[in-house]
Amino acid sequence: MxxxxxxxxxxxxxxxxxxxxxxxxxxxxxxxxxxxxxxxxxxxxxxxxxxxxxxxxxxxxxxxxxxxxxxxxxxxxxxxxxxxxxxxxxxxxxxxxxxxxxxxxxxxxxxxxxxxxxxxxxxxxxxxxxxxxxxxxxxxxxxxxxxxxxxxxxxxxxxxxxxxxxxxxxxxxxxxxxxxxxxxxxxxxxxxxxxxxxxxxxxxxxxxxxxxxxxxxNHPGSGHLQEMYPAPEEGIFVPEVKLGQEVKREEILGHIWDFTGKKKTDIFAQQEGTVFLIRAVPMAKKGDALAGILSSVNKD
Ligand SMILES: [Zn+2]
CATH class of the missing domain: 3.40.630.10 (Zn peptidases)
Incomplete structure:
Protein backbone atom coordinates (compact mmCIF):
# COMPACT_ATOMS: atom_id res chain seq x y z
CA MET A 1 0.00 0.00 0.00
CA ASN A 218 11.09 7.10 -35.37
CA HIS A 219 12.00 10.81 -35.68
CA PRO A 220 13.58 12.10 -32.47
CA GLY A 221 10.89 13.78 -30.36
CA SER A 222 8.06 12.34 -32.47
CA GLY A 223 5.92 11.52 -29.43
CA HIS A 224 6.16 14.93 -27.80
CA LEU A 225 2.61 16.31 -27.98
CA GLN A 226 3.33 19.62 -26.21
CA GLU A 227 5.68 20.81 -28.97
CA MET A 228 3.34 20.50 -31.95
CA TYR A 229 2.52 23.63 -33.95
CA PRO A 230 3.73 26.06 -31.27
CA ALA A 231 1.90 29.40 -31.08
CA PRO A 232 4.06 32.09 -32.75
CA GLU A 233 2.86 34.61 -30.18
CA GLU A 234 0.52 35.06 -27.24
CA GLY A 235 -3.13 35.50 -28.16
CA ILE A 236 -6.56 33.99 -28.76
CA PHE A 237 -6.55 30.70 -30.68
CA VAL A 238 -9.43 30.02 -33.08
CA PRO A 239 -9.24 26.57 -34.73
CA GLU A 240 -10.44 26.07 -38.32
CA VAL A 241 -10.17 22.27 -38.43
CA LYS A 242 -11.83 19.36 -36.62
CA LEU A 243 -10.36 16.19 -35.12
CA GLY A 244 -9.98 13.50 -37.76
CA GLN A 245 -9.99 16.01 -40.65
CA GLU A 246 -7.60 15.33 -43.53
CA VAL A 247 -5.50 18.37 -44.32
CA LYS A 248 -3.08 19.27 -47.06
CA ARG A 249 0.21 21.16 -46.73
CA GLU A 250 -0.35 24.94 -46.40
CA GLU A 251 -4.00 24.45 -45.38
CA ILE A 252 -5.05 26.79 -42.54
CA LEU A 253 -5.34 25.00 -39.18
CA GLY A 254 -6.47 28.07 -37.27
CA HIS A 255 -5.57 31.60 -36.30
CA ILE A 256 -4.06 33.49 -33.42
CA TRP A 257 -5.79 36.84 -32.83
CA ASP A 258 -4.15 39.53 -30.79
CA PHE A 259 -6.10 41.08 -27.92
CA THR A 260 -7.17 44.11 -29.97
CA GLY A 261 -8.86 41.87 -32.56
CA LYS A 262 -6.87 43.68 -35.27
CA LYS A 263 -4.01 41.32 -35.94
CA LYS A 264 -4.62 37.77 -37.16
CA THR A 265 -1.79 35.26 -37.60
CA ASP A 266 -2.59 32.20 -39.71
CA ILE A 267 -1.35 28.78 -38.60
CA PHE A 268 -0.59 26.64 -41.66
CA ALA A 269 -0.28 22.87 -41.91
CA GLN A 270 3.35 21.98 -42.64
CA GLN A 271 2.49 18.46 -43.69
CA GLU A 272 -0.33 16.47 -45.24
CA GLY A 273 -2.17 14.15 -42.87
CA THR A 274 -4.89 13.68 -40.27
CA VAL A 275 -5.58 16.24 -37.56
CA PHE A 276 -5.38 14.29 -34.29
CA LEU A 277 -4.79 17.07 -31.76
CA ILE A 278 -6.38 20.50 -31.40
CA ARG A 279 -5.93 23.05 -28.66
CA ALA A 280 -9.31 23.03 -26.88
CA VAL A 281 -9.13 26.49 -25.34
CA PRO A 282 -8.55 29.96 -26.84
CA MET A 283 -5.77 30.80 -24.37
CA ALA A 284 -2.39 30.44 -26.04
CA LYS A 285 0.96 31.62 -24.78
CA LYS A 286 3.91 31.87 -27.14
CA GLY A 287 5.15 28.32 -27.80
CA ASP A 288 1.97 26.51 -26.64
CA ALA A 289 0.90 23.61 -28.88
CA LEU A 290 -2.04 24.48 -31.14
CA ALA A 291 -2.56 21.37 -33.26
CA GLY A 292 -1.07 18.03 -34.26
CA ILE A 293 -1.10 16.17 -37.58
CA LEU A 294 -0.33 12.50 -38.15
CA SER A 295 1.13 11.68 -41.55
CA SER A 296 1.26 8.15 -42.84
CA VAL A 297 4.31 9.05 -44.95
CA ASN A 298 7.43 10.01 -43.02
CA LYS A 299 9.01 13.33 -43.97
CA ASP A 300 12.62 12.03 -44.30
ZN1 LIG B 1 -1.74 13.06 -19.48
Whole structure:
Protein backbone atom coordinates (compact mmCIF):
# COMPACT_ATOMS: atom_id res chain seq x y z
CA MET A 1 0.00 0.00 0.00
CA UNK A 2 1.22 3.44 -0.86
CA UNK A 3 0.79 6.57 1.23
CA UNK A 4 0.91 8.66 -1.91
CA UNK A 5 -1.81 7.09 -4.11
CA UNK A 6 -4.49 4.37 -3.92
CA UNK A 7 -3.43 0.88 -5.05
CA UNK A 8 -5.64 -2.21 -5.40
CA UNK A 9 -4.32 -5.60 -6.51
CA UNK A 10 -6.71 -8.25 -7.84
CA UNK A 11 -5.41 -11.82 -8.06
CA UNK A 12 -6.41 -14.73 -10.30
CA UNK A 13 -6.55 -18.30 -8.99
CA UNK A 14 -3.55 -19.49 -11.07
CA UNK A 15 -0.08 -18.05 -11.66
CA UNK A 16 0.29 -15.72 -14.63
CA UNK A 17 1.43 -12.25 -15.67
CA UNK A 18 1.39 -9.39 -13.17
CA UNK A 19 -0.08 -6.32 -14.89
CA UNK A 20 -0.29 -2.65 -13.91
CA UNK A 21 -3.00 -0.24 -15.12
CA UNK A 22 -2.73 3.40 -14.09
CA UNK A 23 -4.66 6.65 -14.64
CA UNK A 24 -4.47 10.18 -13.32
CA UNK A 25 -0.75 10.76 -13.94
CA UNK A 26 -2.12 14.17 -14.87
CA UNK A 27 -4.82 15.49 -12.53
CA UNK A 28 -7.17 16.89 -15.19
CA UNK A 29 -7.68 13.68 -17.21
CA UNK A 30 -10.94 12.13 -16.03
CA UNK A 31 -12.20 9.42 -18.42
CA UNK A 32 -9.23 7.13 -17.59
CA UNK A 33 -9.79 7.65 -13.85
CA UNK A 34 -13.45 6.64 -14.24
CA UNK A 35 -12.43 3.65 -16.41
CA UNK A 36 -10.06 2.32 -13.72
CA UNK A 37 -12.77 2.71 -11.07
CA UNK A 38 -15.10 0.73 -13.36
CA UNK A 39 -12.42 -1.99 -13.72
CA UNK A 40 -12.05 -2.11 -9.92
CA UNK A 41 -15.78 -2.91 -9.68
CA UNK A 42 -15.96 -5.25 -12.69
CA UNK A 43 -12.83 -7.35 -12.38
CA UNK A 44 -13.06 -8.57 -8.78
CA UNK A 45 -13.08 -12.41 -8.78
CA UNK A 46 -12.87 -12.57 -12.58
CA UNK A 47 -9.14 -12.90 -13.35
CA UNK A 48 -8.24 -16.31 -14.77
CA UNK A 49 -4.60 -16.04 -13.73
CA UNK A 50 -1.85 -13.68 -12.64
CA UNK A 51 -2.51 -10.42 -10.88
CA UNK A 52 -3.60 -6.94 -11.81
CA UNK A 53 -2.62 -3.81 -9.90
CA UNK A 54 -4.90 -0.82 -10.47
CA UNK A 55 -4.11 2.79 -9.61
CA UNK A 56 -7.07 5.07 -10.49
CA UNK A 57 -5.27 8.34 -9.59
CA UNK A 58 -1.48 8.41 -9.43
CA UNK A 59 -1.18 12.17 -9.01
CA UNK A 60 -3.55 13.10 -6.17
CA UNK A 61 -2.04 16.57 -5.61
CA UNK A 62 -2.69 17.45 -9.27
CA UNK A 63 -6.17 15.89 -9.20
CA UNK A 64 -7.24 17.95 -6.19
CA UNK A 65 -6.44 21.15 -8.08
CA UNK A 66 -7.97 19.87 -11.37
CA UNK A 67 -4.59 20.47 -12.93
CA UNK A 68 -2.07 18.67 -15.13
CA UNK A 69 0.73 19.59 -12.72
CA UNK A 70 1.30 18.69 -9.09
CA UNK A 71 1.13 21.31 -6.35
CA UNK A 72 4.91 21.78 -6.69
CA UNK A 73 4.42 22.83 -10.34
CA UNK A 74 6.09 19.68 -11.73
CA UNK A 75 4.73 17.45 -14.50
CA UNK A 76 4.77 13.85 -13.25
CA UNK A 77 5.23 12.64 -16.83
CA UNK A 78 8.52 14.57 -17.01
CA UNK A 79 9.74 13.69 -13.50
CA UNK A 80 10.09 9.88 -13.54
CA UNK A 81 11.98 8.07 -12.07
CA UNK A 82 11.71 10.75 -9.40
CA UNK A 83 13.33 11.06 -6.00
CA UNK A 84 12.29 9.36 -2.75
CA UNK A 85 13.06 12.45 -0.64
CA UNK A 86 12.12 15.13 -3.16
CA UNK A 87 9.00 17.26 -3.62
CA UNK A 88 5.53 15.68 -3.82
CA UNK A 89 5.67 15.00 -7.59
CA UNK A 90 9.23 13.63 -7.28
CA UNK A 91 8.10 11.28 -4.50
CA UNK A 92 5.08 10.08 -6.51
CA UNK A 93 7.34 9.57 -9.55
CA UNK A 94 9.71 7.48 -7.41
CA UNK A 95 6.89 5.31 -6.09
CA UNK A 96 5.09 4.74 -9.41
CA UNK A 97 8.47 3.98 -11.05
CA UNK A 98 9.09 1.27 -8.44
CA UNK A 99 5.71 -0.30 -9.27
CA UNK A 100 6.45 -0.15 -13.02
CA UNK A 101 9.82 -1.90 -12.56
CA UNK A 102 8.08 -4.83 -10.82
CA UNK A 103 5.31 -5.39 -13.35
CA UNK A 104 5.13 -7.60 -16.45
CA UNK A 105 3.20 -5.02 -18.48
CA UNK A 106 1.92 -1.46 -18.11
CA UNK A 107 -1.08 0.47 -19.43
CA UNK A 108 -0.97 4.23 -18.66
CA UNK A 109 -4.16 6.07 -19.71
CA UNK A 110 -4.31 9.80 -20.49
CA UNK A 111 -6.46 12.44 -22.21
CA UNK A 112 -5.71 15.91 -23.52
CA UNK A 113 -6.77 17.26 -20.12
CA UNK A 114 -8.12 20.80 -19.82
CA UNK A 115 -6.19 22.16 -22.80
CA UNK A 116 -6.25 19.65 -25.67
CA UNK A 117 -8.68 17.49 -27.61
CA UNK A 118 -6.88 14.36 -28.90
CA UNK A 119 -8.18 11.58 -31.16
CA UNK A 120 -8.43 8.31 -29.24
CA UNK A 121 -5.14 6.48 -29.73
CA UNK A 122 -2.87 3.82 -28.29
CA UNK A 123 0.83 4.67 -28.29
CA UNK A 124 4.14 3.03 -27.49
CA UNK A 125 7.85 3.65 -27.85
CA UNK A 126 9.67 2.00 -30.76
CA UNK A 127 11.63 -0.15 -28.32
CA UNK A 128 15.06 -1.41 -29.45
CA UNK A 129 14.24 -4.85 -28.02
CA UNK A 130 12.13 -6.53 -30.73
CA UNK A 131 10.35 -8.86 -28.29
CA UNK A 132 9.21 -5.90 -26.15
CA UNK A 133 8.24 -3.95 -29.27
CA UNK A 134 6.15 -6.82 -30.66
CA UNK A 135 4.32 -7.19 -27.33
CA UNK A 136 3.63 -3.45 -27.27
CA UNK A 137 2.30 -3.58 -30.85
CA UNK A 138 0.01 -6.46 -29.86
CA UNK A 139 -1.19 -4.63 -26.72
CA UNK A 140 -1.98 -1.47 -28.74
CA UNK A 141 -3.84 -3.52 -31.36
CA UNK A 142 -5.79 -5.37 -28.65
CA UNK A 143 -6.71 -2.10 -26.89
CA UNK A 144 -8.63 -1.30 -30.08
CA UNK A 145 -8.68 2.50 -30.30
CA UNK A 146 -8.82 3.95 -33.85
CA UNK A 147 -5.19 5.15 -34.02
CA UNK A 148 -2.02 3.23 -33.15
CA UNK A 149 1.08 5.39 -32.85
CA UNK A 150 4.60 4.11 -32.29
CA UNK A 151 7.10 6.89 -31.59
CA UNK A 152 10.76 7.53 -30.97
CA UNK A 153 12.02 5.79 -27.80
CA UNK A 154 14.40 8.48 -26.54
CA UNK A 155 11.98 10.68 -24.54
CA UNK A 156 12.68 10.61 -20.80
CA UNK A 157 10.82 11.38 -17.58
CA UNK A 158 7.74 9.36 -18.54
CA UNK A 159 6.26 6.24 -17.00
CA UNK A 160 6.99 4.66 -20.39
CA UNK A 161 10.67 5.63 -20.11
CA UNK A 162 10.91 3.73 -16.83
CA UNK A 163 9.19 0.75 -18.48
CA UNK A 164 11.54 1.03 -21.50
CA UNK A 165 14.66 0.93 -19.30
CA UNK A 166 13.35 -2.16 -17.52
CA UNK A 167 12.18 -3.93 -20.74
CA UNK A 168 8.58 -3.87 -19.45
CA UNK A 169 6.10 -3.85 -22.37
CA UNK A 170 4.07 -0.65 -22.02
CA UNK A 171 1.43 1.33 -23.89
CA UNK A 172 -0.25 4.64 -23.15
CA UNK A 173 -3.59 5.86 -24.44
CA UNK A 174 -5.09 9.25 -25.22
CA UNK A 175 -8.85 9.88 -25.34
CA UNK A 176 -10.23 13.34 -26.19
CA UNK A 177 -10.00 16.09 -23.55
CA UNK A 178 -11.16 19.71 -23.29
CA UNK A 179 -14.46 18.36 -21.95
CA UNK A 180 -15.80 15.08 -20.58
CA UNK A 181 -16.71 12.22 -22.93
CA UNK A 182 -18.67 9.49 -21.04
CA UNK A 183 -18.23 6.98 -23.90
CA UNK A 184 -14.53 7.11 -23.05
CA UNK A 185 -15.15 5.26 -19.79
CA UNK A 186 -16.48 2.19 -21.64
CA UNK A 187 -13.99 2.38 -24.51
CA UNK A 188 -11.04 2.57 -22.11
CA UNK A 189 -12.30 -0.12 -19.71
CA UNK A 190 -13.02 -2.40 -22.70
CA UNK A 191 -9.56 -1.65 -24.09
CA UNK A 192 -7.92 -2.71 -20.84
CA UNK A 193 -9.98 -5.91 -20.73
CA UNK A 194 -8.96 -6.70 -24.32
CA UNK A 195 -5.29 -6.38 -23.31
CA UNK A 196 -5.88 -8.60 -20.25
CA UNK A 197 -7.48 -11.16 -22.60
CA UNK A 198 -4.40 -10.93 -24.87
CA UNK A 199 -2.29 -11.93 -21.84
CA UNK A 200 -4.68 -14.81 -21.03
CA UNK A 201 -5.96 -13.14 -17.85
CA UNK A 202 -9.57 -12.87 -19.08
CA UNK A 203 -11.50 -15.00 -21.62
CA UNK A 204 -10.76 -13.89 -25.18
CA UNK A 205 -13.77 -12.31 -26.91
CA UNK A 206 -12.84 -11.54 -30.48
CA UNK A 207 -14.59 -8.29 -31.40
CA UNK A 208 -14.45 -6.14 -34.51
CA UNK A 209 -11.23 -4.14 -34.93
CA UNK A 210 -11.73 -0.35 -34.77
CA UNK A 211 -8.12 0.34 -35.73
CA UNK A 212 -8.13 2.71 -38.72
CA UNK A 213 -4.60 4.13 -38.77
CA UNK A 214 -1.25 2.66 -37.73
CA UNK A 215 1.75 4.97 -37.79
CA UNK A 216 5.28 4.30 -36.60
CA UNK A 217 7.52 7.39 -36.61
CA ASN A 218 11.09 7.10 -35.37
CA HIS A 219 12.00 10.81 -35.68
CA PRO A 220 13.58 12.10 -32.47
CA GLY A 221 10.89 13.78 -30.36
CA SER A 222 8.06 12.34 -32.47
CA GLY A 223 5.92 11.52 -29.43
CA HIS A 224 6.16 14.93 -27.80
CA LEU A 225 2.61 16.31 -27.98
CA GLN A 226 3.33 19.62 -26.21
CA GLU A 227 5.68 20.81 -28.97
CA MET A 228 3.34 20.50 -31.95
CA TYR A 229 2.52 23.63 -33.95
CA PRO A 230 3.73 26.06 -31.27
CA ALA A 231 1.90 29.40 -31.08
CA PRO A 232 4.06 32.09 -32.75
CA GLU A 233 2.86 34.61 -30.18
CA GLU A 234 0.52 35.06 -27.24
CA GLY A 235 -3.13 35.50 -28.16
CA ILE A 236 -6.56 33.99 -28.76
CA PHE A 237 -6.55 30.70 -30.68
CA VAL A 238 -9.43 30.02 -33.08
CA PRO A 239 -9.24 26.57 -34.73
CA GLU A 240 -10.44 26.07 -38.32
CA VAL A 241 -10.17 22.27 -38.43
CA LYS A 242 -11.83 19.36 -36.62
CA LEU A 243 -10.36 16.19 -35.12
CA GLY A 244 -9.98 13.50 -37.76
CA GLN A 245 -9.99 16.01 -40.65
CA GLU A 246 -7.60 15.33 -43.53
CA VAL A 247 -5.50 18.37 -44.32
CA LYS A 248 -3.08 19.27 -47.06
CA ARG A 249 0.21 21.16 -46.73
CA GLU A 250 -0.35 24.94 -46.40
CA GLU A 251 -4.00 24.45 -45.38
CA ILE A 252 -5.05 26.79 -42.54
CA LEU A 253 -5.34 25.00 -39.18
CA GLY A 254 -6.47 28.07 -37.27
CA HIS A 255 -5.57 31.60 -36.30
CA ILE A 256 -4.06 33.49 -33.42
CA TRP A 257 -5.79 36.84 -32.83
CA ASP A 258 -4.15 39.53 -30.79
CA PHE A 259 -6.10 41.08 -27.92
CA THR A 260 -7.17 44.11 -29.97
CA GLY A 261 -8.86 41.87 -32.56
CA LYS A 262 -6.87 43.68 -35.27
CA LYS A 263 -4.01 41.32 -35.94
CA LYS A 264 -4.62 37.77 -37.16
CA THR A 265 -1.79 35.26 -37.60
CA ASP A 266 -2.59 32.20 -39.71
CA ILE A 267 -1.35 28.78 -38.60
CA PHE A 268 -0.59 26.64 -41.66
CA ALA A 269 -0.28 22.87 -41.91
CA GLN A 270 3.35 21.98 -42.64
CA GLN A 271 2.49 18.46 -43.69
CA GLU A 272 -0.33 16.47 -45.24
CA GLY A 273 -2.17 14.15 -42.87
CA THR A 274 -4.89 13.68 -40.27
CA VAL A 275 -5.58 16.24 -37.56
CA PHE A 276 -5.38 14.29 -34.29
CA LEU A 277 -4.79 17.07 -31.76
CA ILE A 278 -6.38 20.50 -31.40
CA ARG A 279 -5.93 23.05 -28.66
CA ALA A 280 -9.31 23.03 -26.88
CA VAL A 281 -9.13 26.49 -25.34
CA PRO A 282 -8.55 29.96 -26.84
CA MET A 283 -5.77 30.80 -24.37
CA ALA A 284 -2.39 30.44 -26.04
CA LYS A 285 0.96 31.62 -24.78
CA LYS A 286 3.91 31.87 -27.14
CA GLY A 287 5.15 28.32 -27.80
CA ASP A 288 1.97 26.51 -26.64
CA ALA A 289 0.90 23.61 -28.88
CA LEU A 290 -2.04 24.48 -31.14
CA ALA A 291 -2.56 21.37 -33.26
CA GLY A 292 -1.07 18.03 -34.26
CA ILE A 293 -1.10 16.17 -37.58
CA LEU A 294 -0.33 12.50 -38.15
CA SER A 295 1.13 11.68 -41.55
CA SER A 296 1.26 8.15 -42.84
CA VAL A 297 4.31 9.05 -44.95
CA ASN A 298 7.43 10.01 -43.02
CA LYS A 299 9.01 13.33 -43.97
CA ASP A 300 12.62 12.03 -44.30
ZN1 LIG B 1 -1.74 13.06 -19.48
Missing amino acids: SNLFPITTIRGSKPGPDGLIIAGVHGDEYEPIRAVVQLLKELRNTLLCGSLTLVPIVNISAYLTASRLGEDGLDLARTCPGNKSGSITEKVAHEISNLIRKTDFLIDMHTGGNLFDISPLSGYMLHPNLEVLETQRAMAEAFNLPIIWGTSPELNGRTLSVARDENVPAIYTEYRGGGFYPEGITDLADGCKNVLAYFGMLPLEKGVSKVALIIED
